[in-house]
Amino acid sequence: MQSKWDIGEPEKPTINSETEQLKSELLTLNMGPQHPATHGVLRVEIWTDSEIVAHAIPHLGYLHRCMEKHAENLDYRGIIPFVDRLDYLASMSMEWGYVMAVEKMLGTEVPRRAELLRILTAELQRIASHLMAFGTYALDLGAFTPFLYAFEEREKILRLFEEVSGARLLYNYIWIGGVWNDWTDDQIARVSSFVDVMEQEAKKYHELVSLNKIFVERTSNVGVLTVEDCFTYGATGPVLRGSGYKWDLRKNKPYSLYSELEFDVPVGDGERGVVGDCWNRYIVRMREVVESIKIIRQVIDKLEPGPVMGKVPKIIKLPKGEVYVRSEAPRGEIGFHLVSEGNDSKTPYRLKVKSPCFTHTSMLPHMAPGQMVADFVASIGSIDIVLGEVDR
Amino acid sequence: MSTTVHESSSVKEYFKALYDGIYTTAKGMWITFRYVWAVKPASIEYPEVREVLPERARMRLFNDAQNCISCTQCAMACPVDCIYIASEKLPEGAEIKKTSNGQPIRLKLTQFTIDTSLCCYCGLCTTVCPTECLTHSHDYEFSQYTIDAMKYDYLAPDVVAWRDRIVKA
Numbered sequence: 001m002q003s004k005w006d007i008g009e010p011e012k013p014t015i016n017s018e019t020e021q022l023k024s025e026l027l028t029l030n031m032g033p034q035h036p037a038t039h040g041v042l043r044v045e046i047w048t049d050s051e052i053v054a055h056a057i058p059h060l061g062y063l064h065r066c067m068e069k070h071a072e073n074l075d076y077r078g079i080i081p082f083v084d085r086l087d088y089l090a091s092m093s094m095e096w097g098y099v100m101a102v103e104k105m106l107g108t109e110v111p112r113r114a115e116l117l118r119i120l121t122a123e124l125q126r127i128a129s130h131l132m133a134f135g136t137y138a139l140d141l142g143a144f145t146p147f148l149y150a151f152e153e154r155e156k157i158l159r160l161f162e163e164v165s166g167a168r169l170l171y172n173y174i175w176i177g178g179v180w181n182d183w184t185d186d187q188i189a190r191v192s193s194f195v196d197v198m199e200q201e202a203k204k205y206h207e208l209v210s211l212n213k214i215f216v217e218r219t220s221n222v223g224v225l226t227v228e229d230c231f232t233y234g235a236t237g238p239v240l241r242g243s244g245y246k247w248d249l250r251k252n253k254p255y256s257l258y259s260e261l262e263f264d265v266p267v268g269d270g271e272r273g274v275v276g277d278c279w280n281r282y283i284v285r286m287r288e289v290v291e292s293i294k295i296i297r298q299v300i301d302k303l304e305p306g307p308v309m310g311k312v313p314k315i316i317k318l319p320k321g322e323v324y325v326r327s328e329a330p331r332g333e334i335g336f337h338l339v340s341e342g343n344d345s346k347t348p349y350r351l352k353v354k355s356p357c358f359t360h361t362s363m364l365p366h367m368a369p370g371q372m373v374a375d376f377v378a379s380i381g382s383i384d385i386v387l388g389e390v391d392r
Numbered sequence: 393m394s395t396t397v398h399e400s401s402s403v404k405e406y407f408k409a410l411y412d413g414i415y416t417t418a419k420g421m422w423i424t425f426r427y428v429w430a431v432k433p434a435s436i437e438y439p440e441v442r443e444v445l446p447e448r449a450r451m452r453l454f455n456d457a458q459n460c461i462s463c464t465q466c467a468m469a470c471p472v473d474c475i476y477i478a479s480e481k482l483p484e485g486a487e488i489k490k491t492s493n494g495q496p497i498r499l500k501l502t503q504f505t506i507d508t509s510l511c512c513y514c515g516l517c518t519t520v521c522p523t524e525c526l527t528h529s530h531d532y533e534f535s536q537y538t539i540d541a542m543k544y545d546y547l548a549p550d551v552v553a554w555r556d557r558i559v560k561a
Contacts, residue, residue: 166450167449213416
């Protein structure tokens with residue numbers, strides 16, 4: 001007698017053709033949250049067909065700290081330490097964007113020396129951030145040495161920042177109305193000597209990594225994003241410029257004193273691979289380091305002694321209204337939408353952050369289909385995301 | 393969409409790629425090889441060798457309770473609310489002491505506690521302090537076994553004993 005659990009032989013699927021026989025199921029893989037290639041706590045759910053990625057879904061929120069909501073309960077000076085923690089590799093640029101939004105509503109005039117020092121710190125920060133991007137990108141692709149070289153130079157910048165602001169990563173240096181501390185002549189001299197070294201180092205990195213045949217093969221023709229794709233998703237910064245579109249807020253909508261300075265906007269030109277691939281996005285960052293060096297040299301020539309803090313009331317109360325200020329951070333355009341309801345309120349009504357990394361993360365599902373898993377790692381590295389800014 | 397397509401290459405292209413691969417790799421190897429003699433190490437061996445911290449380095453907070461006037465400005469400036477201050481009125485006819493920069497101390501400080509586990513080391517509290525008694529010291533090695541031990545009461549005798557070590561003359 002047959003047991004009720006016995007369901008007999010499993011039914012064999014009928015095979016119609018050779019192609020259907022070879023078809024396999026999609027395998028779901030979790031890349032992250034603790035994956036070294038995702039640069040933080042990003043979890044990407046990838047559906048793989050053997051070695052080919054069929055679909056990728058980024059899952060966000062592992063580093064969500066409620067910063068935007070929390071800012072509604074803080075006074076305007078107290079928000080700066082939280083803004084620091086958005087993009088923790090480029091804190092100076094984050095601070096500057098927020099501070100510009102408050103200053104625009106307050107109508108504060110920033111002293112000339114303070115503006116120049118802000119440009120100096122922001123450009124040094126851009127070099128530090130791009131060095132980190134360069135080092136970790138090479139690390140993702142299996143080269144360990146460039147990472148050490150990049151950190152050696154980055155350390156010099158962090159040491160300068162520590163001396164001038166007191167912290168290595170989360171500075172709280174750029175304040176509403178100016179900057180916290182003045183740079184001494186000795187520190188400025190060290191910056192100019194660092195810049196000379198950095199120029200040589202940039203050439204070294206170019207020979208070591210950028211033109212290396214293995215690196216070029218790994219990154220060229222991988223993860224191609226056209227200018228149309230970038231416009232559709234709202235990409236900015238090196239990702240947009242890597243696709244060959246010349247757009248830099250420092251040049252196109254100059255803020256601060258950038259209109260007085262001379263520099264080029266590097267774009268991906270397809271020297272290796274095609275325009276818009278990983279190699280071109282990478283090389284835009286390395287060329288921006290050279291441009292930042294140019295800017296720093298001009299700023300040092302323009303520096304004159306003077307005050308570094310403008311006149312700001314002791315308790316900041318903004319008038320009723322709203323403002324949206326965007327600026328060029330190392331990873332793209334960072335925008336701050338600040339709403340104040342007036343009524344002697346010491347806190348903002350709303351602070352919305354437009355994060356470049358968030359828009360770039362949303363491009364991953366577009367880049368992924370059809371790539372190898374190893375190429376997908378190269379794609380994530382090339383858009384250079386920082387998860388503190390994605391999740392906020 | 394964006395798979396790398398390896399088209400069948402001609403013999404010339406094949407050898408060009410081979411040459412490029414060897415040449416660029418050797419070039420990179422030479423850059424790294426020079427580090428064997430010419431460059432001194434960039435790192436230090438931490439517990440034995442210590443870096444001198446810059447003057448402005450922001451490490452553990454220290455409050456010199458003798459100079460504190462209980463104005464609570466630091467507690468109001470703190471973005472994470474980690475400073476707890478309590479004070480009471482001086483008894484009738486008590487002598488009003490003065491701080492080192494000449495401000496009268498009109499209140500008796502009964503509690504000044506900082507929860508260092510919450511502190512974000514932003515430095516906002518030290519900038520508003522009118523008597524400059526709240527400062528960032530250069531102590532950075534203060535891990536504890538329990539989170540309660542991270543709360544420092546600056547009126548406790550063992551914490552006051554830091555003063556001789558930390559507060560500059």
